[in-house]
Amino acid sequence: MITVETYQTHVETSGIDKRFKYEISRFPGGEKLLDCFQCGTCTSDCPIARFSDTYRPRQIIRMAQLGLRERVLSSETIWLCASCFTCSDHCPRGVEVADVMRVLRNLTTQQGHIPRIFRELGSSILESGYAYRIPKRRIDRREALGLPLLPKCNPESLAKSLRNVRFRQFLSEKGR
Numbered sequence: 001m002i003t004v005e006t007y008q009t010h011v012e013t014s015g016i017d018k019r020f021k022y023e024i025s026r027f028p029g030g031e032k033l034l035d036c037f038q039c040g041t042c043t044s045d046c047p048i049a050r051f052s053d054t055y056r057p058r059q060i061i062r063m064a065q066l067g068l069r070e071r072v073l074s075s076e077t078i079w080l081c082a083s084c085f086t087c088s089d090h091c092p093r094g095v096e097v098a099d100v101m102r103v104l105r106n107l108t109t110q111q112g113h114i115p116r117i118f119r120e121l122g123s124s125i126l127e128s129g130y131a132y133r134i135p136k137r138r139i140d141r142r143e144a145l146g147l148p149l150l151p152k153c154n155p156e157s158l159a160k161s162l163r164n165v166r167f168r169q170f171l172s173e174k175g176r
């Protein structure tokens with residue numbers, strides 16, 4: 001069996017999808033994936049990589065270039081990106097790293113792979129308009145302290161806006 005070396009592991013060539021890089025490149029923001037020359041600037045400047053032992057944007061870009069589709073799309077690390085765009089701003093090759101992460105999350109979402117915490121956040125947005133369900137006792141406490149009311153949300157209007165992208169269906173489909 002032929003293998004290729006990627007970082008500390010070996011990958012069987014049978015697990016490589018040669019079309020994966022072109023698939024990513026077709027989405028807005030993914031066009032320059034192949035221009036990455038692995039300088040590592042994205043990882044060294046990424047605020048999430050600084051505090052994570054596993055999140056390495058450069059490594060994800062390389063795995064995507066190599067066609068490790070399932071490994072990339074099944075990885076929860078692609079959900080750690082905070083979309084701060086530091087990597088995109090600093091990349092000497094103009095790779096839109098933050099956008100590539102979005103493309104990867106969209107692709108894995110289409111397969112029903114959304115980590116539970118993001119399903120919960122999405123459900124909360126649909127129901128309350130807030131990503132985090134604010135407990136009533138906290139709202140009461142704000143009032144007691146004389147703090148201004150929180151801005152009102154319109155979950156119905158939000159749900160209507162998100163209908164076209166099948167947001168609710170993605171949240172309810174079985175995933176990991």
Ligand code: SF4
Pocket residue numbers: 035036037038039040041042043057058061090091092093094095097
């Ligand atoms: S900064 Fe750009 S060229 Fe360097 S590793 Fe990251 S994506 Fe590749």
Ligand code: SF4
Pocket residue numbers: 042045046047048049057080081082083084085086087088097098101
């Ligand atoms: S956009 Fe994501 S990958 Fe890029 S620097 Fe910010 S957190 Fe890191």
